[in-house]
Amino acid sequence: xxxxxxxxxxxxxxALLGGxxxxxxxxxxxxxxxxxxxxxxxxxxxxxxxxxxxxxIDLGASFSLAHTDSVVGKLDGVTITLGANISGGxxxxxxxxxxxxxxxxxxxxxxxxxxxxxxxxxxxFHFRTGYYIRAVDWVGPFVRFAMDTSMLPGYDVRATASDFxxxxxxxTTDNVTTSSLFQTDAFQPLTLKQSLGAFFRPYxxxxxxxxxxxxxxxREVIAEGQLQTTDDKDTDTIIEVTELDxxxxxxxxxxxxxxxSLEKGKVSYLLAAEVLIPFEASQKPGDDRSLVDLTNVxxxxxxxxxxxxxxxxxxxxxxTLQPQLVEDWQIQNMLLLTxxxxxxxxxxxxxxxxxxxxxxxxxxxxxxE
Numbered sequence: 469x470x471x472x473x474x475x476x477x478x479x480x481x482x483a484l485l486g487g488x489x490x491x492x493x494x495x496x497x498x499x500x501x502x503x504x505x506x507x508x509x510x511x512x513x514x515x516x517x518x519x520x521x522x523x524x525i526d527l528g529a530s531f532s533l534a535h536t537d538s539v540v541g542k543l544d545g546v547t548i549t550l551g552a553n554i555s556g557g558x559x560x561x562x563x564x565x566x567x568x569x570x571x572x573x574x575x576x577x578x579x580x581x582x583x584x585x586x587x588x589x590x591x592x593f594h595f596r597t598g599y600y601i602r603a604v605d606w607v608g609p610f611v612r613f614a615m616d617t618s619m620l621p622g623y624d625v626r627a628t629a630s631d632f633x634x635x636x637x638x639x640t641t642d643n644v645t646t647s648s649l650f651q652t653d654a655f656q657p658l659t660l661k662q663s664l665g666a667f668f669r670p671y672x673x674x675x676x677x678x679x680x681x682x683x684x685x686x687r688e689v690i691a692e693g694q695l696q697t698t699d700d701k702d703t704d705t706i707i708e709v710t711e712l713d714x715x716x717x718x719x720x721x722x723x724x725x726x727x728x729s730l731e732k733g734k735v736s737y738l739l740a741a742e743v744l745i746p747f748e749a750s751q752k753p754g755d756d757r758s759l760v761d762l763t764n765v766x767x768x769x770x771x772x773x774x775x776x777x778x779x780x781x782x783x784x785x786x787x788t789l790q791p792q793l794v795e796d797w798q799i800q801n802m803l804l805l806t807x808x809x810x811x812x813x814x815x816x817x818x819x820x821x822x823x824x825x826x827x828x829x830x831x832x833x834x835x836x837e
Contacts, residue, residue, distance in 0.1 A: 469612050470694075482540030495670035502538055505746055507756060507829075513772050516561050518561055518563065518816070518817075519561055519736065519814055519815060519816040519817075520560065520561065520562055520814075520815030520816055521558075521559075521560050521813070521814075521815040522558070522559045522560075522561070522814050522815065523556070523557070523558045523811075523812070523813045524557055524811065524812040524813070525554070525555075525556035525557055525810070525811050526553075526554070526555050526556060526808060526809070526810040526811075526812065527553075527554055527808045527809050527810075528552065528553045528554075528555075528780075528806035528807065528808030528809075529551065529552050529553075529806070529807055529808060530549070530550075530551035530552070530553070530576070530804050530805060530806050531548075531549070531550055531551070532547075532548070532549040532608050532808070533546065533547070533549075533712055534546070534547040535547075536581075537772070541652055543580075543581035543582060543670070544581060545567045545580070545581030545820070546579075546581070546720055547578065547579065547580040547581065548578070548579045548580075548586075549576060549577070549578045549579075549589070550576065550577050550578075550586075551575060551576035551577070551590065551804065551810075552574075552575050552576075552803065553572075553573060553574045553575070553782075553806060554571070554572070554573040554756045555570075555571065555572045555573070556570075556571055556609055557569055557570040557571065558703065558739060564601050564602050564603070564604075564608075565599075565601070565602075565723065566599070566601070566602055566746075567597075567598070567600070568576065568600070569595075569596065569597040569598075570594075570595070570596045570597075571594070571595050571596075571681065572593075572594040573592070573593055573594075573619070574590050574591070574592045574655075574802065574804075575588075575590060575619070575620070576588075576589045576590035576591075576802075577589060578769040582627050583625055583626075586624075587606065587623070587625045588622065588623070590619055590800075590802060591618040591620055591622070592618055592786075592800060593615075593616070593617050593619050593655075594614075594615075594616050595614065595616075596611070596612070596613075596614045597612070597613050597614075598610055598611065598612035598634065599611050599612075600667055603606070603776070604670075605669075606668060606670050607666065607667065607668050607669070608666070608667060608668055609664070609665070609667075610663075610664065610666070610667045610683075611662075611663070611664045612661075612662070612663045612664070612681070613660075613661065613662055614660070614661040615658070615659070615660055615661070616655075616658075616661075617656070617657065617658045617659065618652065618653045618654075618655070618656070619654060619655060620654055621649045621650065621652060621653055621654050622650075622652035623648050623649060623650055623651060624649040624651055624695075624697050624707075624709075625647065625648045625650070626647050626648070628647060629646060629647045630645070630646070630647065630707055631643065631644075631645050631705060631706050631707065632645070632646065632706075632707045632708075632709050633706050633707070633708050633709065634695065634709045634710075634711060635709070635710050635711060636645070636711050637692075637711050637713055637733075650695075650711070651694065651695040651696070651697070651709075652694045652695065656690065656691060656694050657689055657690060657691035657692070657694055657712065657793065657826070658689070658690040659687065659688070659689050659690075659790070660687065660688045660689075660690075661685065661686070661687050661755065662685070662686045662687075662830040663681070663682050663683055663684065663685040663721050663723075664684055665681060665682050665684060665721070666681070666682055666683060667680065667681045668680045668681075669780070673728070674728060674729060675724075675728045675729070676726060676727075676728040676729055677726070677727055677728055678721075678724070678725070678726050678727075679724070679725045680723070680724050680725075681721070681723040681724075682720075682721070682722050682723075683721055684718070684719075684720065684721065685718070685719060685720070685744045686716070686717070686718045686833070687716065687718075687744060687764060688714070688715075688716045689714060689715045689716070689718050689793050690714055690791065691712040691713065691714060691715070691790065691793060692712070692713050692714045692803045693711065693712070694711070694712045695710070695711055696709065696710050696712055696793075697709055698794075700810075706754010712793060712794075713752065713763075714750075715749070715750045715751065715752050715793060716718065717744060717746040717748070717749040717750070717762060717764060717792065718746060718747065718748045718749070719744050719745050719746035719747045719748070719759075719791070720744070720745050720747070721742065721743065721744045721745075722742070722743050722745075723741065723742040723743070724740070724741050725739070725740045726738070726739045726740075727739070727740075733774065734773065734774045735765070735771070735772070735773055735774070736771070736772045736774075737769075737770060737771045737772070738769070738770040738771075739768075740768045740769075741765075741766065741767050741768075742764075742765070742766040743762050743763065743764070743765050743766075744761070744764040744765075745759075745760065746759050746762050746764075747759060749762045749792065750792065751791045751792070752801070757791070761791060762781050762791045762792055763789070763791070764784075764789060764790055764791070765787075765788070765789040766787075766788050766789075767785075767786065767787045767788070768784075768785070768786050769783075769784075769785040769800075770782070770783065770784050770785075770787075771783050778807060778808065778809065779805070779806065779807050779808075780805075780806050780808075781803075781804070781805055781806075782802075782803075782804045782806055783802065783803050783804075784800070784801075784802040784804075785799075785800075785801055785802075786799070786800040786801075787799050788800075
């Protein structure tokens with residue numbers, strides 16, 4: 469459902485992140501400077517620049533249970549939320565070649581006294597892959613592909629039977645009375661993104677890696693026949709619903725990303741923004757908006773606190789503007805306490821460990837000496 473950004477959306481994450489930063493981040497003790505000779509420093513830089521294959525995957529599950537009985541302003545009963553998430557990536561960096569892929573999946577279902585059945589509350593599937601040619605250390609051409617969608621069918625579920633008024637693409641109107649209106653098929657709507665141009669990485673460290681991309685971008689949204697709730701608050705007895713259509717846009721694209729990890733990997737973050745200003749875009753008959761009005765905008769802010777080896781607190785904020793699909797901002801806001809398992813592989817580090825294992829152990833000291 470389309471939602472407008474309000475202070476309520478921003479107050480919780482700001483307060484939460486500030487509090488957790490105070491709790492998790494320990495005071496840093498002054499560390500003595502280490503002298504590294506030129507040869508060792510050169511090896512470290514080369515391993516950082518060309519790590520070869522690097523892969524990671526994190527599997528997580530979340531659960532919450534709340535029970536209320538005779539609480540003022542709340543219905544008696546049990547609220548249960550079950551969730552699962554998968555995130556990971558694969559990259560290959562060697563010489564001129566730099567290929568990076570990232571996948572993120574989040575699912576959650578909630579049952580409450582208001583709706584006595586498990587209802588999908590979170591469903592996000594995000595995939596990114598890009599190939600970069602490092603003409604020099606920090607700049608070069610790139611090509612990139614991305615896909616955003618939901619994996620499972622979607623429904624508008626209400627506590628009681630409600631009257632839905634569906635505005636169809638052909639101009640007709642359907643009236644339906646139900647407590648569960650089917651809205652979207654599996655993997656619909658599907659947004660595909662392609663871009664090519666030049667990338668810039670002027671600053672790259674473990675704590676902060678900045679990347680900017682400029683070039684040509686294209687986006688296709690496959691959504692024909694899907695439904696979106698666009699309820700008019702002034703109509704108390706009717707819930708307005710709009711049938712969606714396919715769309716596409718081609719134009720100039722600008723993107724920036726800042727990511728890193730702090731406190732020896734205990735805190736990791738990502739800030740990203742993409743803007744596509746179209747110079748060609750599909751429009752419905754009668755749509756007199758300018759191409760600038762059809763600008764696509766994507767934001768993403770993520771932060772993760774590793775509490776212990778098997779648990780983390782994760783926050784993910786994704787505002788998206790797709791004027792050809794829905795006029796309002798689409799906002800996905802998630803806070804998860806996740807219990808799970810993570811695996812990481814780094815080819816350069818694995819080779820170093822294998823080499824160290826081959827070195828013969830020094831002979832034991834002679835006890836008679």
